[in-house]
Amino acid sequence: MAAIYLLWEREVASPGAGPFLPVAARADCPATCAYPTRPALLSGAMRVIQRLASTALLAACLALAAGLPLTGCGGATTLIRTKTESAAPSPTSVTAGTGFPVLATKNTTRVSGVNSTANAAGVALAVYPSTIPGTHPTAVTIAPSGDWQAAIAASVLMAAPIRAPILLSGNATLPAVSANALNMLAPSGAGQIRGAQIIRVGQVAAVRGLRAANISGNDPYTLAAAIDGFQTAAAGSASADVIIASADDPAYAMPAAGYAALSGDSVLFVSSTGVPAATQQALVAHKRPHIYVLGPPTVIPDTVLVQLRQYGTVARVGAQDPAANSVAFAVYRDPACVFGQPCAHVPGSFGWAMRSPGHGYTLLNGTRPLDAAASAPLSASGTFGPQLVLDSPNQLAMPLLNFFLDYATPGYTQEGPTAAVYNHGWVIGDPSTIAVTVQTEMDSLLEVVPQK
Numbered sequence: 001m002a003a004i005y006l007l008w009e010r011e012v013a014s015p016g017a018g019p020f021l022p023v024a025a026r027a028d029c030p031a032t033c034a035y036p037t038r039p040a041l042l043s044g045a046m047r048v049i050q051r052l053a054s055t056a057l058l059a060a061c062l063a064l065a066a067g068l069p070l071t072g073c074g075g076a077t078t079l080i081r082t083k084t085e086s087a088a089p090s091p092t093s094v095t096a097g098t099g100f101p102v103l104a105t106k107n108t109t110r111v112s113g114v115n116s117t118a119n120a121a122g123v124a125l126a127v128y129p130s131t132i133p134g135t136h137p138t139a140v141t142i143a144p145s146g147d148w149q150a151a152i153a154a155s156v157l158m159a160a161p162i163r164a165p166i167l168l169s170g171n172a173t174l175p176a177v178s179a180n181a182l183n184m185l186a187p188s189g190a191g192q193i194r195g196a197q198i199i200r201v202g203q204v205a206a207v208r209g210l211r212a213a214n215i216s217g218n219d220p221y222t223l224a225a226a227i228d229g230f231q232t233a234a235a236g237s238a239s240a241d242v243i244i245a246s247a248d249d250p251a252y253a254m255p256a257a258g259y260a261a262l263s264g265d266s267v268l269f270v271s272s273t274g275v276p277a278a279t280q281q282a283l284v285a286h287k288r289p290h291i292y293v294l295g296p297p298t299v300i301p302d303t304v305l306v307q308l309r310q311y312g313t314v315a316r317v318g319a320q321d322p323a324a325n326s327v328a329f330a331v332y333r334d335p336a337c338v339f340g341q342p343c344a345h346v347p348g349s350f351g352w353a354m355r356s357p358g359h360g361y362t363l364l365n366g367t368r369p370l371d372a373a374a375s376a377p378l379s380a381s382g383t384f385g386p387q388l389v390l391d392s393p394n395q396l397a398m399p400l401l402n403f404f405l406d407y408a409t410p411g412y413t414q415e416g417p418t419a420a421v422y423n424h425g426w427v428i429g430d431p432s433t434i435a436v437t438v439q440t441e442m443d444s445l446l447e448v449v450p451q452k
Contacts, residue, residue, distance in 0.1 A: 006185045055293035074113055103436060105443040108425035109240055111433075116370035117145055117168040119428055121181035124165035127377040130185050138190040139164040139213075140182060143373060144202040145326060146170065148250050150270055151373035155257040158377050159264035161192045162234055164199055165377045168370065171203040182207070192234040201227065217278070220247050221269050225282035226385045228266035238286040241265045241350045244279075244293045244300070244308065250369035251322035251389055252295040255329045257372040258379030258387040259352065271301060275307045283311035292350060294329060296320050317351070322366040322389045323397035329385035330403065331353045344379035352386045357410035358421030362441060364428050371428045383424045394435045396442065404445035412452035420448045 065097030067452045103110045111126070113119035120202075128138045143151040147166040159163045165185070167178040182198075189211060191196040193376070200206070202223055215230050217223025232238045243260060245253035247269035257265045268279045275283075280297035283289065291308050293300055295318040319328040333353035343355040360383030362375050372387055379385060391397050412420040423446035427439045 003101075024057070042059055042154065044304075046165035051418070068210075081195065082406055087144065091336070095225070095449055103427075103431070105440060107423060107446040108427055110429075110438055110439060111375070112430045113374075113428075113432065116368060116374050117370055118174050118177050120166050120374035121177045123375050123428075124167060124181055124185060127165055127381045128185055129278065137185055137187050138164055139193065139199055140185055140187045140414045141166045141199045141201060142169050142178070142182075142204045142207070143167070144169065144171070144204050145169050145175075145370065147202055147220065147223070148309060148373070149247055150202045150217075150227070151370055152245070152250075153220075153224035153259045153260075153267045153269075154215075154254055155373050155376035156227065156231050156260040156264060157199060157219040157379045158267050159231070160235070162190050162199075162231075163380075164190070166373050168374065169204040172205060174205040174207060190234075193230075194291060199230075219276075219278075221276040223280040224267060224269050228282050229285065231264065231266055232285070235264060239265045240262075240286075241290045242269045242286055242312070244270055244281065244291055246270065246272070246295050246299045249295065249299045251366035252299045252318065252321070252325050254364060254366065254369050254372035254389050255326045255387045256294050257376040258385075259329070260382065261361045261376035261380040263350075265350070269377035270304050270308075272299070272301060272304070274304060280311065283308070286312070288312040290315070290350060292334070294318055294323060299427045321391060321397075321399070323391050324399040326387065326389040327399045330388065331407065339351075354386055355407045357408050357423055359383055359408070359426050361404075361408065361442075361446070362387045362425065362426040362428060363434060363438070364389050365433045366391050368429065371433075375426065375428045378426050387402040390434060390438070392440065393433055396438050401445070404442070409445055410448040413451050414447055417448050417450075422448060 004301050009437050012427065019400045054096050079341070098227055103112065111119050111122040113122055122138070127423045128135055128137045139162050141154050141164045143154040143166050151166065151168065154166060155303070158166065166183055169175060169178055189195040193199070193213045195211055197210040197319055200214045202214050215223070215226050217226045241263070242317050243256045243265055245256045248271060259265065260267050268282055270279060283291070289312045291312045293305060293308065293314060293316045298320065305316065315334060317329050317332045319325045331354055333343060333345065333349050333351040335349060337353060339373065340430055343353050345351065345353045360378065362378050362385065364371050364375065366389045375387065379387060388400055408423055410423060425446050427434050427442070427444045
């Protein structure tokens with residue numbers, strides 16, 4: 001049984017903000033299940049999507065006892081091992097309160113945080129319930145809530161070998177929701193980073209009583225390069241593949257977070273005018289990697305790709321709007337899939353190659369880039385899967401609709417639905433971020449259906 005937590009966000013920017021609830025994960029189909037071919041849709045070329053008139057799982061909630069904000073001081077070196085100056089606050093008891101998901105359907109679950117900071121805490125505890133031995137992370141990343149580029153780049157730290165979930169913080173005090181989550185996560189210390197329990201990225205609050213590794217940089221480019229170097233040192237070698245994203249257009253960079261968390265391929269940034277020196281140096285350290293540019297020419301011009309070819313092979317993955325761009329990244333594989341044959345990620349390939357059902361899918365609002373970092377651990381655990389970006393909170397964009405219809409809807413034949421594979425969708429943000437109607441439409445598209 002998965003644990004459900006309620007954390008109370010006391011430090012929020014908007015009045016009237018309420019609690020959020022990370023929700024329970026579900027088991028994926030066993031490895032012995034066969035992946036069926038794409039089902040023939042019952043209504044012919046298109047399937048009628050029924051929108052539910054109302055969904056009522058609104059909860060009566062009790063707040064957990066709030067953990068004390070964690071404060072303290074850290075250093076400026078790449079890795080600091082601090083002595084415990086005072087006992088760390090005791091973890092908030094999971095049994096101190098209970099709560100229910102704000103909205104869950106049979107195929108989707110919503111992490112309904114009041115902001116990205118709350119969403120990050122909810123996701124971290126969904127991935128690491130931290131209730132019994134073996135369910136705690138070794139380390140937790142604390143990324144800056146005011147720097148979306150750094151937060152997305154820090155998603156790579158969720159990959160092996162550290163596998164650190166992300167919490168968000170300002171530069172003064174750790175928000176109460178992050179402090180409570182950190183107390184419950186109780187990281188044990190990662191041997192690959194000299195026993196550090198937290199990884200502080202950029203200008204974030206210090207945490208007393210926990211061993212910290214610090215990653216610093218003066219701008220998005222140098223900070224992303226420093227994160228890349230940190231991941232390389234922890235892994236023991238540089239990755240063969242690197243993702244290049246735009247530092248200017250966050251909606252196009254968002255899908256990189258989930259794949260970095262899964263693969264360990266770092267995210268580096270460029271501008272529309274060129275490749276900054278810090279990014280150049282990072283690429284040199286990878287020794288002519290495969291470079292994958294995420295976004296269309298209107299976001300990252302071809303002239304930038306010409307510059308990047310000095311440092312490795314270059315391929316572009318993208319489309320003209322954020323939703324289509326995220327779909328292009330979800331189905332991409334290098335080397336390319338053979339036409340007419342099953343397509344999947346294989347060792348040595350790059351990309352999700354998400355062209356069959358039976359996976360996880362994370363739905364994001366394109367105006368909230370921090371949600372990409374907050375939810376990245378979901379792409380690297382549970383049902384594993386890509387992040388898909390909405391360009392409107394109230395409507396499932398046509399590229400996403402077609403993606404689900406073409407590749408995600410499972411089918412079954414005479415064996416019945418119990419022999420099929422199953423999907424699970426995560427919806428990040430409260431109903432003002434992604435509407436309930438969009439969630440229920442996603443639920444319908446992920447439902448297993450009979451094949452002709």
